[in-house]
Amino acid sequence: MENLLDTLGLSQSAQLLSLSPPGWGGNLLRGLANSLQIAFGAFGFGLLIGLFGAYGKLYGGPILRDLLAIYTTVIRAVPELVLILILYYVGSDLINQASVAMGYGRVEISGVVAGIWVLGVVQGAYSTEVLRGAIQAIPPGQLEAARAFGMPPLMTLRRVTIPAMMSFATPGLANLWLIATKDTALLAIVGFSELTLETRQAAGSTRAYFTFFLAAGALYLIITLFSGAFFARIEKWARRGQPSLKEGKR
Amino acid sequence: MTAQARQTNAPAPADMAILVEDLHKSFGALEVLKGVSLSARKGDVVAIIGGSGSGKSTLLRCINFLETPTSGRITVAGEEIAMRRDGSPADRRQIERIRTRLGMVFQAFNLWTHRTLLENVIEVPVHVLKTPRAEAIARARILLERVGLADKADTFPAFLSGGQQQRAAIARALAVDPSAMLFDEPTSALDPELVGEVLTVIRDLAAEGRTMLLVTHEMKFAREVASHVVYLFEGQIEEQGPPDQLFGAPQSARLKQFLQTVG
Numbered sequence: 471m472e473n474l475l476d477t478l479g480l481s482q483s484a485q486l487l488s489l490s491p492p493g494w495g496g497n498l499l500r501g502l503a504n505s506l507q508i509a510f511g512a513f514g515f516g517l518l519i520g521l522f523g524a525y526g527k528l529y530g531g532p533i534l535r536d537l538l539a540i541y542t543t544v545i546r547a548v549p550e551l552v553l554i555l556i557l558y559y560v561g562s563d564l565i566n567q568a569s570v571a572m573g574y575g576r577v578e579i580s581g582v583v584a585g586i587w588v589l590g591v592v593q594g595a596y597s598t599e600v601l602r603g604a605i606q607a608i609p610p611g612q613l614e615a616a617r618a619f620g621m622p623p624l625m626t627l628r629r630v631t632i633p634a635m636m637s638f639a640t641p642g643l644a645n646l647w648l649i650a651t652k653d654t655a656l657l658a659i660v661g662f663s664e665l666t667l668e669t670r671q672a673a674g675s676t677r678a679y680f681t682f683f684l685a686a687g688a689l690y691l692i693i694t695l696f697s698g699a700f701f702a703r704i705e706k707w708a709r710r711g712q713p714s715l716k717e718g719k720r
Numbered sequence: 721m722t723a724q725a726r727q728t729n730a731p732a733p734a735d736m737a738i739l740v741e742d743l744h745k746s747f748g749a750l751e752v753l754k755g756v757s758l759s760a761r762k763g764d765v766v767a768i769i770g771g772s773g774s775g776k777s778t779l780l781r782c783i784n785f786l787e788t789p790t791s792g793r794i795t796v797a798g799e800e801i802a803m804r805r806d807g808s809p810a811d812r813r814q815i816e817r818i819r820t821r822l823g824m825v826f827q828a829f830n831l832w833t834h835r836t837l838l839e840n841v842i843e844v845p846v847h848v849l850k851t852p853r854a855e856a857i858a859r860a861r862i863l864l865e866r867v868g869l870a871d872k873a874d875t876f877p878a879f880l881s882g883g884q885q886q887r888a889a890i891a892r893a894l895a896v897d898p899s900a901m902l903f904d905e906p907t908s909a910l911d912p913e914l915v916g917e918v919l920t921v922i923r924d925l926a927a928e929g930r931t932m933l934l935v936t937h938e939m940k941f942a943r944e945v946a947s948h949v950v951y952l953f954e955g956q957i958e959e960q961g962p963p964d965q966l967f968g969a970p971q972s973a974r975l976k977q978f979l980q981t982v983g
Contacts, residue, residue: 611830618784618826619844619896620819622812629847633834711834711876 483681494672494682501668502689505654508585508664513650515590517643520597527602538598545595551656557588558660581662589653596646604639605631636708644701651693665689735762736798737900737931738783743792745778745955752778753789754955760900760948763929767942767963770952771978776935777827779952780904783933784822785809797821797899820848823893827905829885831877837864837888838873841895849896856895863891867921883914890921900931908937939982943967951975 485493523542526534545553562579569577612634616626655666663671665686673682738760745753752775760766768776781787783794789807793800796818802810809815831840841860845851851859864870867887877885886906893901906922907915919941926932926945936942942949943963950960951972959972970976 609830609833611826611828612832614786615824615826615830615832618786618819618822618824619892620816620848621844622816622848625847629843630832634832637834708834711836711878713878 483678494668494676495685497668497672498665498682498685498689501663501665502693504582504662505651505664505666506693507582508589508654508657508662509647509651511582511586512589512593512653513647515586516593516597516646516650517601519590519594520601523594523598524601524605527598528605542595542598545592550592550653551659553592554588554656554659557591558584561587581657584660585654585657585662585664588657589650592653593646593650596649597643600639600642600646601635604635604642607638608634633708637705637712640701640705640708644697644705647697647701648694651697652690736760736795737762737764738797738933739793739795740779740783741793741795743779743782743794744790745775745782745787746790752955753782755792756952756955756957758950758957758960760931760933762899762931764948765926765930765932765934765946767946767949768933768935768952769937769939769942769949769978770958773954774952775955776952777904780902780933780935783902784819784824785815786824816848820844820896821899823896823898823901825886825889825893825901825903825906827908829877829882829889829909831885831889831892833877836874836876837869837880837891840877840888841892844892845895860891860895863894864888866894867891868917881914882910883917886910886918887921890918890925894925900933901925903932903934903936905935905937937982939967939979951978953978 523538526538530538548556562584565579566576569575608631612630613626616630621629654664657664658667658670661667669682669686673679676682736759738758740756740758743753743756744751756775756779758766758779768779770776778787782789782792783796785794785801785808788809789803791807793803795801799814799818801818802814804810831837832843835843838857838860841863842853842856845856845859846853861870861873864873867890869884869888869891872880872884872888877888880888886909890906903922907918910918915938919938922932922934923941923945934942934946946963948960949963949966951958951966951974953972953974959966959970959975966975967979970979
């Protein structure tokens with residue numbers, strides 16, 4: 471192993487990437503863990519917003535629908551980097567002001583919570599549209615059958631609407647998840663030590679830019695590959711009961 | 721069997737399965753039902769016939785409030801459905817409870833495509849009626865057997881013919897042990913060669929004394945299984961009576977003409 475790295479001229483890179491100091495590998499992995507934590511949180515928070523948003527847009531009153539239209543339009547119109555700056559500073563400022571007003575003094579806002587909140591609000595706008603489309607794609611007769619058999623609304627949501635829309639929503643949601651993993655990199659701008667910021671620091675300290683950014687790229691790629699496999703399984707499950715579009719296959 | 725029952729005196733509420741009184745329904749300015757009253761006692765098979773746009777499906781769908789009536793009164797198994805001024809059900813729990821007593825069969829089957837036939841049949845008993853799962857499954861297997869689909873229990877609806885799907889939908893409706901069944905043109909979406917298998921199942925149900933309201937275009941079938949036939953024309957009952965009278969000696973000119981056109 472050592473010899474192989476030596477012949478390939480990679481022994482220096484291997485040292486730089488080693489998990490224990492003076493290598494920076496541990497820092498990168500910590501950054502990756504932070505990124506994933508935020509991506510998970512933001513995606514989940516976004517899904518929650520999206521489900522409420524989709525229901526509100528489809529079944530809500532005119533005022534709720536207008537408010538949701540403003541939300542999805544504004545969020546999708548403004549570049550994410552700008553949104554992150556606005557939501558992060560506005561959000562932490564509002565919390566601090568409220569805290570000071572209540573006499574607690576300034577509070578330290580956890581980077582993870584802030585990141586989840588900021589990206590979650592962004593994801594929510596896109597989720598709203600993905601889920602709205604998926605719910606609309608459900609054959610109306612299936613929801614009518616649930617109604618005709620006396621299913622209460624929440625049970626219909628759980629037993630019919632969500633499983634029936636999954637096959638329509640999965641491709642869009644898979645996209646959103648991958649976007650969430652990569653949007654975490656934008657949080658570097660507010661000083662949150664996720665994978666990209668850690669990489670930049672490691673690269674800056676060692677001047678080994680190529681090594682570290684290539685390593686970070688590989689980590690992002692690994693996330694994508696695992697996600698792809700995961701969503702392929704979800705989609706297979708969601709499409710159970712539907713004939714395959716490929717000829718001669720079920 | 722029930723034809724004579726109908727001719728006896730004023731209906732005793734005790735054996736009244738469905739009672740519709742002065743039902744009106746408008747879609748915007750269009751009045752689809754203009755004061756329809758009809759009743760079905762336990763064991764009655766009431767066939768509702770009429771041309772396209774006569775309001776027969778709307779009438780059926782108003783009974784379980786899939787459509788909101790504009791005005792009128794609907795009583796199911798002796799319990800009047802509480803309505804708000806605008807016709808919507810006043811008590812969500814009441815209407816949900818009554819809906820579980822009315823097994824509905826749709827023109828387009830409307831099986832839940834993400835569930836197998838067995839899962840479709842046990843869905844309402846297990847989750848709405850809270851029947852123990854094992855009991856619901858045992859019953860569902862008997863019902864699937866009955867409609868000739870025992871070997872398809874674990875198949876998803878999309879892989880079955882229309883006739884098989886509709887028979888499964890009938891099993892789903894039977895699974896709630898309904899006090900009355902509502903059939904909304906159950907054979908209209910089927911290929912002609914598949915109609916027979918579904919009608920056979922419905923005929924068996926009629927023979928065992930199930931209460932049914934049946935909107936249909938199958939005149940021969942209506943004549944054969946119905947105990948009472950209602951002819952709707954432009955949102956009103958134009959003529960009604962026992963099938964032999966209605967099909968054999970129609971009184972109204974419109975019904976005569978209708979029967980001629982549908983053969």
